[in-house]
Amino acid sequence: MTTTHPTDAGTTPVLEVRNPATQDVVGTYPIHGPDEVGAAVEQARIAAEWWQGIGYAERRKRLDAFRGVIARRINQLAGVIHEEMGKPHSDAALEVALVLDHIAWAGKNAGKVLGKRRSPVGMVNAHLGATVEYRPLGVIGVIGPWNYPVFTPMGSIVYALAAGNAVVFKPSEFTPGVGAWLVDSFKQVVPEHPVFQLVTGDGSTGAALCRSGVDKVAFTGSTATAKRVMATCAETLTPIVAECGGKDALLVDEDADLAAAAEAAAWGGIANAGQSCVGVERVYVHSKVYDEFTRLLSDQVSSVRAGGDAGAPVGPITMPSQVDIITRHVEEAVARGARVIAGGGPTEGQVVQPTLLVDVPEDASAVTEETFGPTLVLRKVADMDEALALTNASRYHLAASVFSKRRGREIADRIRSGMVAVNSVFTFAVVPSVPFGGVGDSGFGRIHGEDGLREFCTPHAVVRQKFAPPLKLMTLQRTKQAEERLNQIIGLLHGRK
Known part of the structure; x- marks a missing residue:
């Protein structure tokens, strides 16, 4: 601080x-x-x-x-x-x-x-x-x-x-x-x-x-x-x-590699204590694989500890005021029926433990606002159409991730965001040749x-006349013959399209 x-x-x-x-x-x-x-x-x-x-x-x-x-x-x-x-x-x-x-x-x-x-x-x-x-x-x-x-x-x-x-x-x-x-x-x-x-x-x-x-x-x-x-x-x-900011979603299709998706979701949401603009904050999972994915992700979250000591894999929250925001999002969600199914635990100073939430209403602040902490919201969806609708409903459109063996690119193309990672997280940030930036409340312009x-x-444009034009059109002495010739050329070049 x-x-x-x-x-x-x-x-x-x-x-x-x-x-x-x-x-x-x-x-x-x-x-x-x-x-x-x-x-x-x-x-x-x-x-x-x-x-x-x-x-x-x-x-x-x-x-x-x-x-x-x-x-x-x-x-x-x-x-x-x-x-x-x-x-x-x-x-x-x-x-x-x-x-x-x-x-x-x-x-x-x-x-x-x-x-x-x-x-x-x-x-x-x-x-x-x-x-x-x-x-x-x-x-x-x-x-x-x-x-x-x-x-x-x-x-x-x-x-x-x-x-x-x-x-x-x-x-x-x-x-x-x-x-x-x-x-x-x-x-x-x-x-x-x-x-x-x-x-x-x-x-x-x-x-x-x-x-x-x-x-x-x-x-x-x-x-x-x-x-x-x-x-x-x-x-x-x-x-x-x-x-x-971002409120990035990770979408898990029915044919996804679930172990890889769970590992990526945990790292994307918890690394850097969740203080990543492209961090995973929402996870939408196909109903056919939801139970298995939930078990895998719960194991991942439960195995991670935040602390200020050298042995802790997750560090403290940097900005003191952010601790209050993270706490408010979790407490409000729980008050509205959400459950903490992995992680959680007392906050000590600026150390906030990773938390996995389910049954969070879509209009809760834990879903609509950027939490910027080690908190993941998990939701079951009927199919990827529902997942896409929920993903695109946010006012933030910075980045997203998709896990699917067959339809990854197809799903990614339907997400409104500046960047999408398929079968990975954060990878768009580490490839120097691709632009990085958001849409909507996530900003504009690119690095x-x-x-x-x-x-x-x-941009600096220079247009040089190399020789006299065959048709003198940009002159106050333009002739009728030049105008007729221009009309003929336009008809040949554009009129048949």
Whole structure:
């Protein structure tokens, strides 16, 4: 957790960052205001010109070197994540490892995706030549989350950098040390200019970044906070890409590999203490396999323990206020007839035990709202048509998972979401070439893949006249003969369709 400490007049207030398991202070960081944020953006503006000028090949070399630093010091960075947000060290190391492929892919493919290329002009415009390229916007402000403090913001940072932008990064107030580690490590491979900078603080710092004149804001967080970020960015017409919450469903068809589905559901819902925007929160299971699947999933959930000790496979809840939300969702569901059939147990401080619920009404908060904790809601359905109807009824449409041997792709194609994993969970996040993002209250815009590179660019089109046109149409001296000839050409090209 974080504690804000005001200081004497004229000095900068600070954040005190505490380990969520022990409450030990693990760091203090300044709360930067508009002046400090504005200065960082101005420095980034100058740095961006140099960074863009060194070209795709040199940027790739620098990003590869950055990747090497992270890979060699992976355990050190995992230790900072563990201390600040509480996840087990092994899970923190896995998070760091997963970002390395993204750095490699973005650096390797940026020139191919964004570089200048010819564009078709059509028969009527044969006298013209056209090119399109994607130019960096300039300075990108990234407001990162605490639940995956490396993997998630780096999905914006790395792709923005590969495209030629400078970045000013405001990490979550719960994990500023992670942000500082990343920025300091990048400076080792790009010492010439402040291409990647850090500002720390709370919501006021984020608001200052939105108002600072950056060319785009990349935000990850709750839907409610995204609306406030959008409103602030609207003051200066600053565009944003928003990756917000989810209430992701896992669908289990009658022919699914039940053991694999149960293992995936448990991991997808409980890993990182359930604090995953693409975490599994709802599970819809075909009636023909419901009983067997329920037994398998119950065994999985019952075997997992959350704790603050080194031996616990599941860590504490990072944000203290989230404990109340998780508790409310479970208690409300039980009060309305739901049953806890596996897991559960007392909450101790910020440690919440994994919980499997059944018989939860579809209008209960445990189904309609993002819980963001180690809680799974299990429901029997008559068939996949019912499962799809229930899945798509949510206002959140970030991601989903389907387990089926024969119909996985067919079912996936009918889900309204940004991403779907078939016979797996989370796999869409680890493939660098595919876009990541949501629909509806889960946000808009994309990170990762070609879309993620273009997200931080603006298209630049140039059309050049190579020789005089056979028909002079764009002139005040256009002749009747030219008009008649145009009509004949249009009839031949389009009239017979």
